[in-house]
Amino acid sequence: MQGVGNTQTIDVETGKPNPMRQVYQLAADVQHGNSGGPVLDENGNVVGVVFGKAPDGESSTGQTGYALTASTLKQALEAGGSNTASVATGTCKN
Secondary structure (H helix, E strand, O other): OOEEEEEOOEOOOOOOEOOOEEEEEEOOOOOOOOOOOEEEOOOOOEEEEEEEEOOOOOOOOOOOEEEEEHHHHHHHHHHHOOOOOOOOOOOOOO
16 A cells, blocks of 8 residues: 545536545556455455556556545445435446
């Protein structure tokens, strides 16, 4: 793990900021399909979940991944409560 910090993104459709989230910066070769995979500490405890990587050429090491922290995930799960309704994921945009 290279570090932990807070990040905020902008919604590409509305231009409004998304909620602030705490993320880990990983010194790892994150690949397509790793999203949703666990980040484990030295004792095997889940401390985060992988969600992306730096674009090729934008990392000094060439291998930088990102993961949401367990505390960020816990907040999102608690906010969902016992809701079981399906939600749309939207479409990918270039």
